[in-house]
Amino acid sequence: MAFTDAQKKDIRKYLGVPFGFYHLTTRLESMMLLVGDNATDSTQVIDWLTELAVIDERLNIDETSAAYASGSLKRIEDIEFYGLTESGGSVGRVGFQERGKMLILRIARALGVDDVLPNGDYFKANQRASGMLNLG
16 A cells, blocks of 8 residues: 555655655655555554644644734733643643654654654744755
């Protein structure tokens, strides 16, 4: 069960490979073919990609919600947070981002490219290029 073109595109997207530079990431491309041919391994990567898509969608919804359209914080008096296991506790935006980063690193490790990828932080809002792009 090889990865579909859409799944390969998502892998490249999350690992920070720019469009059109696929010929410079030969190790990633060959590992996507190799891992994609192994049903057990490809299923694990597909599960991670599916979870990343849910996180990405959830973060996009949160960015457009009214909660993020409000002004800056004016004053804090008493703040108390629920624990994650308590009633009312939930995983917030930072929790989604951290989970997404962890999944991206797992994909990089599973494909044997964690020494050169990911390139940048997929979930960071403002990224600037800094220096040479290590593609191979």
